[in-house]
Amino acid sequence: MKQIEFELNKEFRDRxxxxxxxxxxxxxxxxxxxxxxxxxxxxxxxxxxxxxxxxLDLLPVDVRAKIINDLDTETRKSFLTHYTAxxxxxxxxxxxxxxxxxxxxxLPIKTSEEIIASLDADLKSQVIDLLRYDENVAGGxxxxxxxxxxAHWNVVQCVEEIRKQAENVTKFYTVYVVDDFDRFLGKVxxxxxxxxxxxxxxxxxxxxxxxxxxTYMEDREVVEIMSKYDLESVPVVNVQGQLVGRITIDDxxxxxxxxxxxxxxxxxGITEDVxxxxxxxxxxxxxxxxxxxxxxxxxxxxRFMGFFEKELVQVTAIAFFVPLxxxxxxxxxxxxxxxxxxxxxxxxFVDDGLWKRLLKVFSVALLNGLFLGLIVxxxxxxxxxxxxxxxxxxxxxxxxxxxxxxxxxxxxxILNRFGINPALASGPFITTTNxxxxxxxxxxxxxxxx
Amino acid sequence: MKQIEFELNKEFRDRxxxxxxxxxxxxxxxxxxxxxxxxxxxxxxxxxxxxxxxxLDLLPVDVRAKIINDLDTETRKSFLTHYTAxxxxxxxxxxxxxxxxxxxxxLPIKTSEEIIASLDADLKSQVIDLLRYDENVAGGxxxxxxxxxxAHWNVVQCVEEIRKQAENVTKFYTVYVVDDFDRFLGKVxxxxxxxxxxxxxxxxxxxxxxxxxxTYMEDREVVEIMSKYDLESVPVVNVQGQLVGRITIDDxxxxxxxxxxxxxxxxxGITEDVxxxxxxxxxxxxxxxxxxxxxxxxxxxxRFMGFFEKELVQVTAIAFFVPLxxxxxxxxxxxxxxxxxxxxxxxxFVDDGLWKRLLKVFSVALLNGLFLGLIVxxxxxxxxxxxxxxxxxxxxxxxxxxxxxxxxxxxxxILNRFGINPALASGPFITTTNxxxxxxxxxxxxxxxx
Numbered sequence: 001m002k003q004i005e006f007e008l009n010k011e012f013r014d015r016x017x018x019x020x021x022x023x024x025x026x027x028x029x030x031x032x033x034x035x036x037x038x039x040x041x042x043x044x045x046x047x048x049x050x051x052x053x054x055x056l057d058l059l060p061v062d063v064r065a066k067i068i069n070d071l072d073t074e075t076r077k078s079f080l081t082h083y084t085a086x087x088x089x090x091x092x093x094x095x096x097x098x099x100x101x102x103x104x105x106x107l108p109i110k111t112s113e114e115i116i117a118s119l120d121a122d123l124k125s126q127v128i129d130l131l132r133y134d135e136n137v138a139g140g141x142x143x144x145x146x147x148x149x150x151a152h153w154n155v156v157q158c159v160e161e162i163r164k165q166a167e168n169v170t171k172f173y174t175v176y177v178v179d180d181f182d183r184f185l186g187k188v189x190x191x192x193x194x195x196x197x198x199x200x201x202x203x204x205x206x207x208x209x210x211x212x213x214x215t216y217m218e219d220r221e222v223v224e225i226m227s228k229y230d231l232e233s234v235p236v237v238n239v240q241g242q243l244v245g246r247i248t249i250d251d252x253x254x255x256x257x258x259x260x261x262x263x264x265x266x267x268x269g270i271t272e273d274v275x276x277x278x279x280x281x282x283x284x285x286x287x288x289x290x291x292x293x294x295x296x297x298x299x300x301x302x303r304f305m306g307f308f309e310k311e312l313v314q315v316t317a318i319a320f321f322v323p324l325x326x327x328x329x330x331x332x333x334x335x336x337x338x339x340x341x342x343x344x345x346x347x348x349f350v351d352d353g354l355w356k357r358l359l360k361v362f363s364v365a366l367l368n369g370l371f372l373g374l375i376v377x378x379x380x381x382x383x384x385x386x387x388x389x390x391x392x393x394x395x396x397x398x399x400x401x402x403x404x405x406x407x408x409x410x411x412x413x414i415l416n417r418f419g420i421n422p423a424l425a426s427g428p429f430i431t432t433t434n435x436x437x438x439x440x441x442x443x444x445x446x447x448x449x450x
Numbered sequence: 451m452k453q454i455e456f457e458l459n460k461e462f463r464d465r466x467x468x469x470x471x472x473x474x475x476x477x478x479x480x481x482x483x484x485x486x487x488x489x490x491x492x493x494x495x496x497x498x499x500x501x502x503x504x505x506l507d508l509l510p511v512d513v514r515a516k517i518i519n520d521l522d523t524e525t526r527k528s529f530l531t532h533y534t535a536x537x538x539x540x541x542x543x544x545x546x547x548x549x550x551x552x553x554x555x556x557l558p559i560k561t562s563e564e565i566i567a568s569l570d571a572d573l574k575s576q577v578i579d580l581l582r583y584d585e586n587v588a589g590g591x592x593x594x595x596x597x598x599x600x601a602h603w604n605v606v607q608c609v610e611e612i613r614k615q616a617e618n619v620t621k622f623y624t625v626y627v628v629d630d631f632d633r634f635l636g637k638v639x640x641x642x643x644x645x646x647x648x649x650x651x652x653x654x655x656x657x658x659x660x661x662x663x664x665t666y667m668e669d670r671e672v673v674e675i676m677s678k679y680d681l682e683s684v685p686v687v688n689v690q691g692q693l694v695g696r697i698t699i700d701d702x703x704x705x706x707x708x709x710x711x712x713x714x715x716x717x718x719g720i721t722e723d724v725x726x727x728x729x730x731x732x733x734x735x736x737x738x739x740x741x742x743x744x745x746x747x748x749x750x751x752x753r754f755m756g757f758f759e760k761e762l763v764q765v766t767a768i769a770f771f772v773p774l775x776x777x778x779x780x781x782x783x784x785x786x787x788x789x790x791x792x793x794x795x796x797x798x799f800v801d802d803g804l805w806k807r808l809l810k811v812f813s814v815a816l817l818n819g820l821f822l823g824l825i826v827x828x829x830x831x832x833x834x835x836x837x838x839x840x841x842x843x844x845x846x847x848x849x850x851x852x853x854x855x856x857x858x859x860x861x862x863x864i865l866n867r868f869g870i871n872p873a874l875a876s877g878p879f880i881t882t883t884n885x886x887x888x889x890x891x892x893x894x895x896x897x898x899x900x
Contacts, residue, residue, distance in 0.1 A: 036661075036679060038678045038679050038680070159644070163641075163644070163645060166641055190640065191613075191616055194609070194613070194644070195613060211486075227703055227704075227707070228488045229486060229488050230488070230700050232682060232699065232700065249682065249699050249700070249703065250680050250682070250699070252703070253677055253699070253702070253703060253706065254677075256703065256706055256707065256710070257677070257706065259710075260706070260709075260710035260713070261792065263710070263714065264713065264714075264717070264788060264791075264792065264876075265788065267714070267717055267718070267788075267876075268717070268784045268785050268787075268788030268789075268876055269781055269784065269785055270785055270788065270789070274789070275789065275792065275793060276789045276790060276792065276793040276807070276810070277793065277810075280810065280813045280814050280817065281817075283789070283810075283814045284814050284817040284818055284821075287782075287785050287814070287818060288818065288821065290781060290785070291778060291781055291782065291785075291818060291822060292822070292825070294777045294778055294780075294781045295774065295777075295778060295822055295825065295826060297773070297774075297777055298771070298773050298774025298775070298777050298778065299774060299826070299829055299830075301770070301773035301774060301777075302767075302770035302771050302773070302774060303770075303833075305769060305770045305773075306767075306770055309766055309767075312766045312769060313763075313766050316759055316762045316763050316766075316769075317752075317756070317759075319755060319762060319766075319769035319772065320751070320752035320753075320755045320756055321748070321752050322769065322772055322773060323747070323748050323751035323752070323755075323772060323776055323885055323889065324745065324747075324748025324749060324751060324752060325748070326773060326776065326777075327744045327745075327747055327748050327751075327776075327881065327882065327885055328741060328744055328745060328748065330744075330780070330881065331719055331740060331741055331744045331878050331881070332737075332741065334718045334719060334877075334878075335718050335719055335720055335737050335740070335741075337718075338714060338715065338717075338718030338720065339718075339720070339724070339725070339726045339733070340726060341714075342711065342714065342725065342726065343725060343726040343727065357726070360726070360727075360730065360733075363730045364730050364733045364734050364737070367730065367731075367734040368734055368737060368738065368741060371734075371738065372741060372742070372745055375742070375745065376745060376748075376749070379749055380749075383753075426714075426717075426718055427784075428781050428784075431777065431780065431781070431881075432777065435773055435777055439773065
C-alpha cells in the first residue's frame with residue numbers, strides 16, 4: 001500500500017530547481033517516477049511555463065496529459081502557449097472527450113481547428129459533438145465515454161461488449177441500455193450481469209427506474225438533481241431521447257466548488273475570477289469596479305449631507321452617529337439577503353410567495369430593530385444623558401433595520417427573477433444601497449423630529 | 451425510462467393536505483407509490499410532524515428509512531420526537547452504518563442507547579465502532595459497509611465472497627484487499643476479476659497504488675484529497691493500518707456543500723446554522739451577536755468623533771466624507787480577506803511566506819489607493835473647487851485603502867493559525883474593524899494636515 005508520501009517542501013523545490021537549471025534529466029525523471037500526477041501538478045505551479053514544459057516533456061505522454069488536464073483554466077491557457085499544435089494534439093489524444101473539449105474550447109480558434117483535424121478518429125467525432133454545447137449546460141459537462149448495451153443482447157454478448165468498451169472508460173459505474181435507435185431505456189447492474197443465467201436477454205434485467213437529464217439542462221440544476229437523488233453518474237439524453245453522454249460526480253464536485261467560489265467572489269465585490277497569486281494589475285482591476293461604486297455612494301452621501309449643513313452646524317453630534325446607522329444598515333442587509341440567497345438555492349420546496357416571506361422578514365426585523373434601538377437608547381442615555389438626539393438616533397436605527405431587511409429581501413429575489421446570480425446581492429451592492437438608504441432615513445427622522 | 455415526473459405544485463400539495471385531513475390512506479399510498487423517496491422528502495417539509503409521520507407510516511419501511519435519512523439534521527431531530535424508540539429502531543435497521551450512526555448521534559443519549567441495544571447484530575457492532583469518532587474526522591464520515599477480499603483467495607473464492615458481501619453494500623466501487631490481520635494492502639478491480647483466469651490468486655492482481663486516509667484525518671483534508679486525486683471512494687485505515695471503513699464521494703459532496711454554506715454564513719455575520727424558514731425568534735437570535743458588535747463599533751465611532759467636535763464645528767464638511775472613507779475601508783478589507791481565504795483553502799502549494807504575500811497586497815493597495823484617491827480628488831475639485839479638505843480626504847482615502855488591505859490580509863492568516871475558519875474574517879468582523887480604523891486614519895490626517 002502506498003500512502004501519500006510526496007511532500008512539497010521548500011527543500012525539494014530548491015533541489016528540483018537546481019536540477020532544472022542543470023538540465024539534470026536523470027534527477028527529474030527519477031524523482032517524479034512514482035509520484036501521483038496530481039502532486040506533480042502542484043509542483044509545476046512553482047515554475048515558469050518553459051521550465052514546466054521541460055519537466056513535462058520528460059514524462060510519459062499519459063502522465064503529461066493528466067497533469068495538463070489538472071491545471072486550472074487560466075494557468076493552462078498561458079502554459080499551452082509554449083506548445084505547438086502538434087504537441088497539444090498528442091496530449092489531447094490521451095484525454096477523455098469532455099476534458100479534450102474543455103481544453104480545445106480554451107485555445108484560439110485557429111489552433112483548436114488544427115488540432116481537431118488531426119485527432120484520433122473516435123475522439124474527433126466525440127469532441128466535435130461536445131463542442132456544440134455551452135459549458136454551463138449538461139451537454140457541456142458530459143463525457144461521451146460510457147458503457148452501452150443493446151436491449152436485445154443476451155448476457156454473454158453484453159459482457160463481451162462491456163469488456164471491449166471498458167478499455168476506453170476510466171470511471172465505470174453503470175451499464176446503460178439503449179434500443180436499436182440509441183434511445184435510452186435504463187440501466188443494467190453489473191452485479192445482475194454477473195449473477196444471472198448467461199442466456200438471459202438484457203431487456204429482462206433492465207432497470208427503468210433511473211433519472212436522466214437533457215443536454216440543455218443548466219449545470220446548477222444537474223448538480224441539484226445529482227445531490228438530491230444521490231447519484232454517482234447521470235445519463236444525458238438529447239431531445240430525441242437518445243443517449244448521448246453521461247455526467248460523473250467528479251465533474252459535479254468541480255461545479256459545486258466553482259459555484260461556491262463564484263458566490264464568495266460576488267459577496268466580496270470582486271468582479272473577475274482572480275486569485276491572490278495573479279498579477280498585481282489583474283488583482284487591482286478585479287477590485288476597482290465595486291470600489292468605484294462604493295466611492296460613488298460615498299460621494300453621493302457627502303452631497304446629501306451637504307443639504308443638512310444647517311442642522312449639522314447647530315447639532316454637531318448628529319454626525320457622530322452616521323457610522324452607527326450605516327454599519328447597522330449594511331450588516332442587516334447582508335444578513336437578510338444571505339439567508340434569502342440560501343433558500344433560493346434550495347429548490348424543490350413550494351415557493352410560499354413573496355408576501356409570506358416579507359411578513360417573516362418583517363417580524364425578524366421588528367424584533368432586531370426594537371432590541372438594537374433600545375440598547376442604543378440605553379447606552380446613549382447612560383453616557384450622554386437624556387436628550388432629544390438620542391431618541392432620534394434610536395428611532396432612525398429601528399427604521400433602518402426594517403428598511404435594510406426589506407432591501408435585503410427583495411434585491412436577491414429580483415436579481416434571481418432576471419437570471420442574475422442572487423449572491424451578488426449579499427455583497428457591496430447591498431452595503432452601498434443601504435449606506436445611502438440609512439443616511440436618508442436618519443436625516444429624514446432628524447428633519448421631522450429634531 | 452422514467453423521467454422526474456413528480457412536480458411539487460400547489461395544487462398537488464392542497465389535494466394531498468385534503469387526503470391527509472380525511473385520512474384517505476388509499477390516495478396517499480397510490481399517489482406516492484412510484485415516487486422517488488427524495489421527492490417525498492421534499493413534500494414532507496410542507497406538513498407538520500404528526501402529518502408527516504402519518505404519511506411515512508403508510509410507506510414501506512425501506513422507503514421510510516431513506517426519507518428520514520434524507521431530512522436535514524434540525525428537521526429530523528424535531529420530527530423523530532414523534533417516534534417511539536422501537537419505531538426508530540425499525541428505521542435505523544434499514545440504514546447504512548454511517549447514516550445510522552449520524553441519526554443515533556442526534557438523539558438523546560437514553561433513546562440512542564435503547565435503540566443500539568436492539569439493533570441487528572451486524573449493524574450494532576458497526577454503529578458502536580462508528581460512534582467513537584468525532585463527526586468532523588474521516589472516522590465520522592466513513593461507512594463500515596465495503597467489499598473486502600483476502601489476499602490469499604483465488605478469483606473464484608473472491609467472486610463468490612463479493613456476491614455475498616455485495617448484498618449489503620449499495621455503492622459498489624472497489625474491492626479492497628487485506629491480509630489475514632485485516633491490514634490494508636490495496637485494491638483489485640472488478641474488471642480484472644472478470645477478465646482473469648479463475649485460479650489466479652488475488653494477491654497477483656493487487657493494485658497497491660491507492661490513496662488511503664486515516665481515521666483521525668480532518669474532513670476538510672479528506673475532501674481535498676478526494677478532489678485532488680479525483681477519487682469516488684477512499685479507504686479508511688486505523689493507526690494499526692487495518693481497513694476499518696470507506697468514505698464515498700456523495701458524503702464528500704455533502705461536506706463541500708455544508709462548508710460552502712458555513713463560509714457564506716460567516717461572511718454574512720450569521721452566528722447560527724439558521725434558515726429563512728426557521729422560527730422568527732431563531733432568525734433574530736442568529737443575527738443579534740454581529741449586529742451588536744456592529745453597534746458597539748458605531749458607538750465607539752460616535753465617542754471617537756466626539757473628541758474632534760472642535761474641528762467638526764469649524765469645518766462641518768469633515769463629516770460629509772465619513773461615509774466615503776468607511777465604505778471604502780470596508781470594501782477593500784472584505785475583498786482582500788476574501789482572496790486570502792481563497793488561497794488558504796487551496797492546499798498543496800508552497801507557502802510563499804507572509805512577507806511576499808504582504809508585498810503583493812501592498813502593491814495592489816498602492817495602485818487601488820492612488821487611483822481612488824485621484825478620482826475623489828478630481829471629483830471634489832470639480833464639484834467644490836480647490837480646498838484643503840479635499841486634499842485631506844483624498845490622502846486619508848489612500849491610507850485607508852492601504853491599512854484596510856493590511857488588516858484584510860493578516861486577519862484571516864491569524865485566524866487560520868489559531869484553527870478558526872478564516873472566512874469569519876470576510877464578514878462583519880473586517881467591516882467593523884475597518885470602520886474604526888478608517889475613522890482613525892481620517893481624523894488623524896485631519897488633525898495633522900488641516
